[in-house]
Amino acid sequence: MKMEIVANDTLLTGALEDIQRDVDAGFDSFLPVPQDQRARLVEAMRYAAIGGGKRLRPLLVTATASLFKVPRATALRAGIAVEAIHVYSLIHDDLPCMDDDALRHGKPTLHKAFDEATAVLAGDSLHALAFEILASPNMTGDPFTRAELVAALAGASGHEGMAGGQMMDMVAEQEGEAFDLHAITRLQQLKTGALLGASVELGAILGRVPPEGRAHLHGYARDIGLAFQIADDLLDLEGDEEKAGKALRKDEEAGKATFLSLLGPDRARDQAQMLVDQAISHLNAYGEEADLLRAIARYIVERDR
Amino acid sequence: MKMEIVANDTLLTGALEDIQRDVDAGFDSFLPVPQDQRARLVEAMRYAAIGGGKRLRPLLVTATASLFKVPRATALRAGIAVEAIHVYSLIHDDLPCMDDDALRHGKPTLHKAFDEATAVLAGDSLHALAFEILASPNMTGDPFTRAELVAALAGASGHEGMAGGQMMDMVAEQEGEAFDLHAITRLQQLKTGALLGASVELGAILGRVPPEGRAHLHGYARDIGLAFQIADDLLDLEGDEEKAGKALRKDEEAGKATFLSLLGPDRARDQAQMLVDQAISHLNAYGEEADLLRAIARYIVERDR
Known part of the structure; x- marks a missing residue:
């Protein structure tokens, strides 16, 4: 048992190192700095996108896709698209009119390092980049898969998903509305859960799992999404x-x-642990090929950042 | 000759009325107001997207698609996606940190009518909506076409297109860089031209015109894009x-x-007229099915708003 945990720790540590390196390299290759006045925009995109973050969403895409033997390079591209959405949302969230944050990943937020207008534009440009990556023939030869990837990510990030959750959060804060556990759960399922869920979904789409075969993976994603948010609250x-x-x-x-x-x-701690156990139980149909997803679920509540 | 101009005026007037009505109805159906705290976000999206604007970009999509007998309902959906991108870009452009505008389409800008954070989020949500519309199986049964539509629109709106042009514009303004005619042309080809070009491109994609068959349409789009910007300068x-x-x-x-x-x-006026004539000459291969595109080219320099 001890051995197994150690092995899975090594599995996770290696996987985190790999994904962090590969996502950085991917953004680097997607974002060459042009030789004209757009340079400032691309430099801002690179500042926000390269060298920071746990890269949990790309890791979920690649770990899920690997269940179905999807080539890692393919899954990685889709993972970078999800991460581009995540980074754009952080840039816009950090703006003075939103959360007004000065620090992100240990360095000044984008609007502090550049300026607000550049931060708005860089966020918008990373948003567009996500869909450019997914829709490109370089993503996968199968156009049906490409269209399905775009639809899943756009749905999860727009007003019915992440952005909708952010609005619920703003309303909750501004109007001091009494949010009960049910309302907070719904809010967080959208605000952070939708994009974590999309990460698993994209892996399943790449694996050509039909929608009716994705129930266990949806359950896993839903549970780690809530556990992630509770762990975030505890870390806060x-x-x-x-x-x-x-x-x-x-x-x-x-x-x-x-x-x-x-x-x-x-x-809260008990609830998070219960959700992790439940998330892992959704993977019972899979063998050791799902060990990384299991390790990710545990990491989500055990991480220290 | 007189009769023909009158006929084309009627053609354009009717087409503008139709597209304005249909784009409003389309946004109305894409954006039902939910019964929870996301309502404020969707109301903000509706405020910005419904009832305003000439709807030139959707008209370009439908007029181009009609050359190839694409069903109008299909082209209209793609047109609404382009318009969603246009509206999001106006919302973000109007923000205090960008152009700081108080009035748009004769009513308070979104951040004035709601607040800045809601304006950022509503822009982001319309951005996602555009790709959700294009990638949906409701768009067209052919996934290759859907993926191509997404790729074209994401490329035209991101850092290599519209957003890149906006950054060039900001650099030009902030650093007072000496912009010559060549640099202004390049800037405007990106800032406004890319999305007008994408509108024509989307019509051609829906018409399944292969890339190598789109040269005349690209020429038309490039010329009306520059004419549009010169006319905008004159109107300003x-x-x-x-x-x-x-x-x-x-x-x-x-x-x-x-x-x-x-x-x-x-x-400037002569140049705009020359560009319109040149745009129309790119349509010589088409018969009267291109009369609406010809009328749009003339309208672009003759409009009073």
Whole structure:
């Protein structure tokens, strides 16, 4: 048992190192700096996209796709597209009119390092890049798969998904609306869950798993999505700002309803662990080829940033 | 000759009325207001997207697609996707950190009517909606066409297209760089030309015109794109703010290099007319089925808003 955990730790550590290196290299190759006044825009995109972040979403894409023996290079491209959406959302979230954050991944946020207008444009450009990557014939030879990838990612990131969740969060904060556990769960399923779910979905699409065959993977994604958010809430309370590379304890200061404020730290921790166990049980149909997905589920609540 | 001009005027007037009505109806059906806290986001998207604008880009999509007998409902969906990109770009352009405009289509800009954070999110959500529409199986049964539509629109709107052009424009304004006619042409080919070009391109893609058969249409799009921008410069100088529904004469106040500042009004007008004639000559291979595209080219320099 001990041996197995160690093996899985090694599996995860290696996988995280690989994905971080490969996502950086991918953004580097997608974003050559042009020799004209657009250089500033591309430099801003590179500043935000390269060298930072755990790359959990690309890792979920590649780990899921590997269940179905999808070539890693193909899954990696799709993973970079999801990460481009994630990075654009962080850039826009950090803006003064949104969360007004000064630090991200341990360095100044994009609008601090460049300026607000450049940050808006760089976010928009990474947003477009995501769909350019997925729709390109370089993605996969099968146009049906490409169209399905685009539809899944656009649906998860737009007003019915991530952006909708962000609006619910803003309304909750501005109007001090009484959010109960049900409402917080719904909010977080959209705000962070939709894109984590899309990461697993993209892996399944690349694996040509038909929609009716994706129920276990959807269950896994739903559970790790909520566990991720509870762990984030706990890190916001108990974490180390230097390791996190961003300002913490903003939720508490804002008096915002979170899983943590509703459950308290002990029940929140139990709930996260229960969700991880449940997520892993959704993978029972798979053998050791799903060990990385299992390790990711555990990592989601055990990480320190 | 007189009769023919009148006929084409009627053709254009009817086509503009139709497209304005149909684009409004399309956004209305794509954006039902949900019964939760996302309502505010969708209301903001509707505020910006419904009831305003000439809808020139959707008209270019449908007019081009009609050359190849594409069903109007199909072309209209693609047109709404392009318009969603156009509307998102206007929302973000109007933000205080960008052009800081208070009026758009004769009503308060989105960040004035709602707030800045909602405007950022609504823009982002319309951005995602565009690709959701194009990638949906409801768009067209042919996935290759769907993937090609997404690739064309994402390429035209991202850092190598529209967003790149906006960055060039910002650099030109902030650093007062000496822009000559060549540089202004390049800037405008990206900033406004890329999306007008994509509109024609999407029509050709729907018509299953192979890339090598699109040269005349590309020429048409390039020429009307530049003519459009020169006409916009002239309207900015000579237009009626009430008709325009937005603040004018900002370029002159900012001392910005434009076609107009470089050419003067008389040569600018001649140049725009020459481009329209040239655009129309690119359509010589087509018969009266291209009359609407010809009328659009003339309208682009004759419009009063």
